[in-house]
Amino acid sequence: MNIQRAGFVGLGLMGAPMAANLARAGWAVTAWNRSPAALEDFRRLGGSAAEAVEQLRDEPVIVFMLPDLAYIEDAAAGLLASWRTSPPAANTAVVVMSSVSPTAVKAFGQKVRAASSGHAVVLDAPVSGGTKGAIDGTLAIMAGADDGADFRRLLPLFEAMGTTVRLLGPLGAGSLAKACNQLVVGTTTAALAEAAELAERSGVDVAALFEVLSGGLGGSRVLDQVGPRIARKDYTPTGPAKFMHKDLTFVVESADAAGAAVPMARAGVGLYAELKRQGLGDQDLAVVRQAISNLSRTGAVSATERTSS
Structure with a gap:
């Protein structure tokens, strides 16, 4: 899986500097955000913008940084519908970096797997460090993944945004x-x-x-x-x-x-x-x-x- 490309959903106080750090680290990042102003700012940093989340369907990894899982499920509805029609490439990673319910993120993982016919996997990787850590790229990242190989494959992505990165266990452990x-x-x-x-x-x-x-x-x-x-x-x-x-x-x-x-x-x-x-x-x-x-x-x-x- 070529993970030097990424989709990024949510350019808020935390998401915007996180996506910017990915772009500065050499990643080709295509972002979606409800507010067009944040997308314009991201374009000026060299990133690309998507008009809808489902346009990120072919990215090898899609990061979600929205306030809660309900927002993520709403934003991802079109994406999952697209995958039900035509599954993504194998081993597509959906990375939930928001603070969400450990129980609910497991259920979300099952929804993504079913919609993608098993081609997409969810990891949870919430962060700590506040806006300063997001800007400085020094976040602590707590990951959960059912397959450790998925976590290892995504280490370059995590290390572009944080300095302390740990796999804590299966999906839900990060949350x-x-x-x-x-x-x-x-x-x-x-x-x-x-x-x-x-x-x-x-x-x-x-x-x-x-x-x-x-x-x-x-x-x-x-x-x-x-x-x-x-x-x-x-x-x-x-x-x-x-x-x-x-x-x-x-x-x-x-x-x-x-x-x-x-x-x-x-x-x-x-x-x-x-x-x-x-x-x-x-x-x-x-x-x-x-x-x-x-x-x-x-x-x-x-x-x-x-x-x-």
Whole structure:
């Protein structure tokens, strides 16, 4: 399979720099995006544009980077219909790099296999590192593939976008790993936001507090990257906070299937549901501080506990 050509679906905050890095690495990338402005920007970087996702049907690999699996299935409907009429070349790879349900992505894999008469395979390869990692090409990529040979064949593609690339297991394992990542990121960010609110209301400088924390056991990449935005109350989007609610819901879903207790994830689902109810979901993840501040002002400190119970 010649994998120096690729289709790319979704040129958002993460997808656009990821596709650009592929093009810079020498890949012939043809992209589709709902917004034509993003396609024009991608053309200026040397990429090509497709008018419809089904026009990517003959690409050896098609990457999807859309907000959730429902968006991917909607975008891929014409593609799968095309394959039902005329199957693609053998070993065509459909790579889901979005944060999606580990259970649902397995079902999507079955749909793709059936529509393509077994000629196309789905891998899940969600990413971590935020927009900075996407721009710098330093993403962590967590992959799931039923056949390790498919993963190895796609390593050059992954390594054009990330520096830490691991095969975690069969299809769905990458999404489970991303769910675990989001459990750590979402709850850590919430803890930092709570610490910031407590410190400020007690007369302690938040930036100074975070500087001290970074030099001790409380230090983390979450503190390094999100902490300054929490301290400044800078909620300019680098990725919508509402997606954390979705991702933590996947943690709970997976935990229920595995019989694992996830009390922190359940509390996080409640908190980020509250954030969305407050109308803050389109702002940066750091806006969880504002959500907590609003709870403090209204005296509704136990609201998230009621939601998560």
